[in-house]
Amino acid sequence: MRTFNKSEKVALVLPVLAAAGLLFLSQNSHAQDLETVPYVDLEKYAGEWYEIASFPQSFQKGCTCTKAIYTPNADGTISVENSCNLPEKGKIKTSTAKAFVEDGSGNAKLKVQFFWPFKGKYWIIDLAKDYSYAVVGHPNRAYLWILSRTQEMDPVIYDEILQRVEKKGFDLSKLEKTVQCDI
Numbered sequence: 001m002r003t004f005n006k007s008e009k010v011a012l013v014l015p016v017l018a019a020a021g022l023l024f025l026s027q028n029s030h031a032q033d034l035e036t037v038p039y040v041d042l043e044k045y046a047g048e049w050y051e052i053a054s055f056p057q058s059f060q061k062g063c064t065c066t067k068a069i070y071t072p073n074a075d076g077t078i079s080v081e082n083s084c085n086l087p088e089k090g091k092i093k094t095s096t097a098k099a100f101v102e103d104g105s106g107n108a109k110l111k112v113q114f115f116w117p118f119k120g121k122y123w124i125i126d127l128a129k130d131y132s133y134a135v136v137g138h139p140n141r142a143y144l145w146i147l148s149r150t151q152e153m154d155p156v157i158y159d160e161i162l163q164r165v166e167k168k169g170f171d172l173s174k175l176e177k178t179v180q181c182d183i
Contacts, residue, residue, distance in 0.1 A: 033139075033169075034123060034125060034137060034138075034139040034141070034168060034169070035125065035168065036105065036106075036108035036109055036123045036124055036125050037106070037108045037124050037125065037126065037127045038106050038108070039106035039107065039108065040106065040107040040108050040124050040127065041107070041131075042072050042078065042101075042107050043072060044131045045070060045107075045124075045127075045131060045134070046070050046071055046072050046078075047069065047070065047149070048067060048068070048069050048149070049067060049068045049069075049070070049134065049147040049148065049149065050066070050067045050147065050148050050149070050150065050151045050178075050180055051066035051067060051068070051145055051146070051147060051178045051180075052133075052146045052147065052148050052152075052153045052158065052177065052178060052180075053145075053146045053158075053175050053176060053177045053178055054066075054144060054145045054146065054175070054176065054178060055142065055143055055144045055145075055174045055175060055176075056174075056176055057143065063084030063085065063086060063093065063178075064084060064085045064086075064178065064179040064180075064181065065083075065084055065085040065178075065179065065180055065181040066082070066083070066084040066178050066180075067082070067083055067084070068080060068081065068082045068083075068147070069081045070099070073098075076101060077098050077099060077100055077101075078098070078099040078101075078110070079096070079097075079098060079099075080096065080097040080098065080099055080112060081094065081095075081096050082094065082095045082096075082097070083095075085181065095114060096114075097112050097113055097114040098112070098113050099111065099112045099113070099122060100112075100113070100119065108123060108124045108125075109121070109122075109123050109124075110122040110123070110124075120138070120143075121138050121139060122136055122138075123136065123137055123138065123139060124136055125137045125165075125168060126161060126164055126165070131149070132148065132149050132150075133146070133147060133148045133149070133153065133157065133161065134147045135147070135161055135164075135165060137165075137168070137170065141168075141169055141170050141171070144165065144170050144174075144175065146158070146161060146165075146175075151180040151181075152180065162175075
C-alpha cells in the first residue's frame with residue numbers, strides 16, 4: 001500500500017475541496033435566485049389564511065384543517081398563530097411564532113421564529129392583487145405553502161398558481177392538498 005507525503009495529500013485534497021465548495025456555492029446561489037413579490041402590505045396580509053396545499057413537513061404530520069392567523073405588532077414584527085386538527089389524537093394543535101421583516105425586501109421576505117434562536121425563511125413568492133391567496137416558499141425550495149382566505153380555492157386559480165410555482169423551480173410531485181374543515 002502506497003503512502004502519500006504531505007504535498008501529495010494536499011494536491012489530492014485541494015481539488016476535492018474546491019469542487020465541494022463550488023457545488024455548495026452553485027446550490028446556494030440557485031437557492032437565493034427565488035424571486036419574491038415586489039411588495040406586501042402587511043395590514044392587508046394580516047388575518048386568517050387557510051392552507052390549500054403544501055410540501056408535507058414533519059412538524060405538520062397528521063394535520064388537517066391547517067390555518068394561520070397573522071397579526072401585525074406595533075414594533076414592526078408579526079405575530080403568527082398556526083393551528084391544525086389532529087384527528088387521530090382528537091385534538092387541535094397550535095403553535096405561535098414571531099415574524100421579522102427582512103430589510104429591503106418590500107415586506108416579502110420574513111424570518112419566522114417559533115423558538116429562539118432559530119428563524120426560518122418565509123418568502124412570499126406569489127400574491128393575489130386582492131390578497132385572496134398567497135404562496136409562501138423557502139429559497140432552497142424544500143418548503144412550499146399555498147394559502148387562501150377561504151377553505152377552498154377556485155381550481156383555475158390553483159392550476160395557474162401551480163404553473164407559476166413550477167417555473168420558479170419547485171418540484172410539484174411533493175405537493176399535497178390539505179383537507180380543510182372548521183376548527
